[in-house]
Ligand code: SRM
């Protein structure tokens with residue numbers, strides 16, 4: 001028997017119900033109402049229509065021919081205003097009455113309009129349907145638009161209009177964009193991307209009223225009085241399920257129309273589907289669950305068994321040109337923990353929310369490739385405890401048969417030394433844990449383990465894990481220090497994005513918990529600021545470790561060592577004589593040939609520093625920065641001038657490199673070497689940057705190490721000319737300077753960002769390479785100065801005692 | 812009885828910095844905080860005698876330049892897990908000059 005089916009609303013959910021019903025070939029007499037004067041189209045594709053990438057026709061999913069073919073009677077442009085559920089009749093605003101056996105609400109949502117003065121002016125639109133989109137498309141180049149709302153829809157509207165040359169300002173109430181999905185640093189990334197598109201973004205901005213002229217919008221006024229002139233105002237501040245009709249007609253509603261697992265409402269023969277429903281307390285805003293509902297409803301209408309289960313949804317969201325992915329649940333909670341990965345340089349941010357060893361939410365910005373993998377694990381409720389440490393890096397880092405590192409630590413005896421620097425044994429750490437220490441910070445504070453070089457922190461954490469068992473959660477992002485909860489990466493990112501150019505600005509804007517920082521954060525901040533704003537920031541010697549403040553290495557007895565630069569490891573008899581004279585004159589107890597091809601004068605008294613520097617300066621020598629997080633040495637071999645195997649002028653190239661790079665400050669020290677042939681006598685293959693000359697040119701390696709870790713360099717590029725070596729080495733220095741965490745040597749930093757990324761930036765992308773070189777040069781204009789000469793000239797008094805009470809006592 | 816001795820102008824010490832005072836027996840260090848408070852301590856960390864005058868000053872604390880002990884400028888006490896104390900001396904600023912109470916210094920010397 002043919003049944004009469006009436007559907008209210010021809011949105012995406014209704015469209016899908018119809019697809020299923022007509023496919024199933026049931027015997028239905030269907031009437032479809034839609035307040036919009038058209039049938040179903042792909043609403044989520046309105047943004048490409050707005051930006052001009054697609055036409056509206058391309059996003060229509062059900063056209064007139066389709067309805068005719070399937071025998072669906074359409075009442076488009078007709079709004080249903082009343083339902084008589086006893087008589088089973090619906091009335092439309094065209095005065096029509098239509099009888100039903102089954103009735104489906106698919107009324108979707110209404111955009112929320114803030115009822116502020118002026119909201120009903122002409123030119124105030126939402127972003128929901130084709131009419132809104134067309135209003136925005138009618139703007140011409142150079143006209144002004146204001147968008148209220150920095151969530152997904154608002155930003156899509158803004159990006160779409162900006163793509164048409166409209167001058168767009170986004171006004172957002174919260175401190176950063178998309179605050180529900182992104183935290184502050186990531187919100188800044190997004191903001192930056194939008195600003196790059198020419199969009200003005202105002203956060204923490206509260207709208208007061210919309211000003212009009214002749215009934216038409218003229219400007220938005222903020223509550224601080226600012227007026228933002230506009231020809232159109234788009235309000236994209238959220239949606240509300242469209243429930244008025246249901247409520248007026250006696251259906252049970254909460255935030256949405258209440259439905260059970262079969263999409264049945266509280267009234268017999270009436271169903272609801274889509275964004276208008278509330279199911280088990282959930283309401284909906286994305287299409288995936290709506291499509292599930294549509295499938296269930298179609299089955300239920302056909303008399304089949306089906307039930308709707310709300311699953312986790314994921315979305316790959318695209319704010320034109322910015323990759324975002326989000327899935328699951330992100331709310332904070334005591335029972336949840338975050339794993340966060342950021343790569344400021346690439347503008348990548350990833351966050352996983354874990355609960356009881358399962359991922360319950362994932363947000364990604366910039367690189368969303370692994371989104372589906374995480375989504376799969378959310379859906380499946382996969383236990384991730386085994387891969388927790390590498391989880392955030394994605395599937396590429398999983399697999400293999402990783403043995404349990406904890407069992408080895410568990411087996412260690414109590415007197416096994418865990419921290420070599422501070423002589424702390426496993427037993428000491430266990431004792432501290434039993435006395436209440438539950439994390440690395442507390443262990444550091446109570447036992448000193450991991451408080452020095454830090455290489456043992458992994459072991460300390462494993463002892464924590466073994467001892468505390470499930471109570472221990474491996475820390476993820478460690479804050480910079482006790483003065484802030486932000487990580488180094490966060491801080492670097494915020495310094496750039498918020499344009500913070502002084503230490504007080506950083507501490508104020510980022511909410512430092514101490515008045516003037518501490519010995520951990522201040523040197524790092526000083527570095528970040530001078531590296532990011534060489535021309536604006538003034539170096540702060542009081543925020544540097546003593547070695548960099550006094551331009552010499554402090555010794556255990558409080559004396560200093562002095563190492564003049566010997567470019568490329570080359571020296572002259574005159575220089576050697578001057579060094580010898582200085583050693584005599586200042587009673588230097590020890591003269592040592594360093595591992596860096598130069599000479600170290602050890603045991604110089606602090607007060608003598610300016611004088612010995614002056615003598616060395618007079619002989620033409622400058623500071624070797626043997627104390628600096630900066631360029632140390634460029635070791636070379638004798639090369640083709642002398643050696644029978646030499647292929648290129650390794651010594652000459654080393655000198656050129658050192659002359660170009662000396663004086664620059666870096667996140668950690670940087671050492672180079674140039675060898676004349678693959679026999680590699682200058683040990684170039686374990687340097688931060690190492691060049692090996694070959695017949696055809698130069699092999700440039702980076703990210704080597706030979707200190708606490710030993711690691712061979714990785715090949716950055718093979719090039720033919722010295723100039724290319726200079727360019728790539730300079731660009732590498734600068735990209736490292738701009739991006740690495742303070743105290744990460746290049747090999748540690750490259751391990752985080754990946755050599756491929758570095759190559760993309762400086763080898764493949766010539767423009768970026770040149771820009772980096774340019775920025776390095778700007779910095780060198782300010783920082784390539786011999787600090788010895790400067791200090792000896794006008795700060796020498798600081799090296800003297802302020803007073804001498806010994807003399808006084810004698811008097 | 813206090814013996815206030817003029818050590819030098821306040822401006823001779825950088826904010827968040829220190830200068831050494833040569834004194835009988837042991838060097839002292841006079842510190843100046845960011846808000847112009849001054850403190851005088853023996854210039855040696857209780858742990859391996861690192862010269863505190865060369866440390867980073869933060870708040871009313873100084874960090875030992877050799878081994879990162881953090882010492883209170885007010886009390887001379889080591890902070891955190893470390894145990895130890897540095898002698899402190901009364902010091903004040905008057906008319907832009909730093910005045911140190913040297914009585915206890917000479918007493919120490921005499922003792
Ligand atoms: C003077 C010198 C030893 C020598 O007499 O040969 C030396 C001396 C010190 N090194 Fe070094 N290193 C010296 C070459 C090296 C080398 C070899 C090289 O440069 O070819 C290495 C291994 C290569 C490398 O850096 O990868 C080396 C790896 C280290 C490390 C470990 C770095 C790492 O990232 O793993 C440290 C610790 C640190 O920097 O945090 C260190 C730290 C130190 C310090 C600064 C320790 C300190 O903070 O007080 C030493 C200062 C001694 C002093 O009192 O003056 N030194 N150090 C060498 C100076 C070279 C120069 O001319 O500038």
Ligand SMILES: Cc1cc2nc3c(=O)[nH]c(=O)nc-3n(C[C@H](O)[C@H](O)[C@H](O)COP(=O)(O)OP(=O)(O)OC[C@H]3O[C@@H](n4cnc5c(N)ncnc54)[C@H](O)[C@@H]3O)c2cc1C
Nearest residue numbers: 009011012013034035036043044080107108274275286287
């Ligand atoms: C610009 C934009 C971009 C989006 N991007 C995404 C995205 O990337 N991913 C994603 O998952 N989701 C996205 N969405 C959300 C998605 O479009 C909605 O979840 C989905 O369209 C909701 O479908 P629905 O059928 O429930 O409601 P709708 O599609 O809103 O349809 C409801 C229809 O019912 C009609 N109606 C209401 N009341 C009556 C009445 N009384 N009588 C007659 N007709 C009535 C309305 O006119 C409307 O046409 C986006 C939305 C917009 C606006």
Ligand code: SF4
Nearest residue numbers: 553556592595707708
């Ligand atoms: S690097 Fe050499 S000089 Fe320095 S602390 Fe280690 S062993 Fe001593």
Ligand code: FES
Nearest residue numbers: 419421452453454
């Ligand atoms: S081994 Fe523990 S801090 Fe160096």
